[in-house]
């Protein structure tokens with residue numbers, strides 16, 4: 679059975695209960711998530727052929743510290759960087775290193791800032807130089823699947839509606855949905871209940887209630903859905919080495935629908951793609 683409780687009464691760890699946040703917490707999430715989104719906006723000017731992902735890591739750390747925030751991934755379960763940078767067939771949790779990005783790469787940059795007790799978690803794909811049409815199309819399919827999922831978020835809907843929307847669309851585009859990683863409750867805790875699956879069936883899973891805050895972060899592959907984690911214990915790659923893309927937004931359930939906390943203030947939700955980022959934050 680799912681249990682729902684006001685966020686303040688729950689201990690500061692993932693207990694399996696779904697936290698319901700109040701208006702003050704929504705304001706805290708707006709601030710943390712907009713800082714994350716501004717950092718991702720800035721990165722659009724930095725990502726280019728020849729730049730090493732370690733330079734991106736240094737930028738994210740500096741940007742956070744300059745703005746009173748800490749990168750949540752730093753020292754998280756042994757992860758030692760301020761950001762994840764996942765290139766081409768890397769599905770997620772790519773570790774920044776000194777290798778330069780190359781013309782034609784697609785890289786996911788996933789930033790989470792902890793600001794005044796709230797976690798803002800978002801990621802976007804960045805095309806490096808000129809990329810192949812297949813890579814661009816994968817990014818478009820992935821972002822569109824995320825927006826279709828966000829359109830499902832409202833009180834009374836079910837978490838399975840999110841997964842069903844993503845899976846139906848992505849598979850209809852001859853892509854596949856990664857099963858091994860999911861979105862998550864977020865707020866005063868980085869990774870909290872519920873798990874947000876990116877596949878599944880309409881009507882299944884917990885019912886959405888106002889005050890819930892979670893991420894949706896589909897990982898979509900051009901080939902098969904299967905992944906493996908490399909010897910570093912973090913880097914997840916597609917088993918068939920096909921390209922993988924991911925976008926992530928943090929959203930809150932409102933009385934009437936949802937608020938996307940991590941929309942780009944600069945119109946850069948899909949940097950480098952012909953499709954525009956979506957705008958507005960509330961409905």
Ligand code: MF3
Nearest residue numbers: 751754757762771788790799
């Ligand atoms: N930001 C990632 C997410 O979307 C989590 C990264 S955890 C790390 O949930 F340790 F890999 F950095």
Ligand code: CO
Nearest residue numbers: 799893895926
């Ligand atoms: Co996340």
Ligand code: CO
Nearest residue numbers: 788799800926
């Ligand atoms: Co993230």
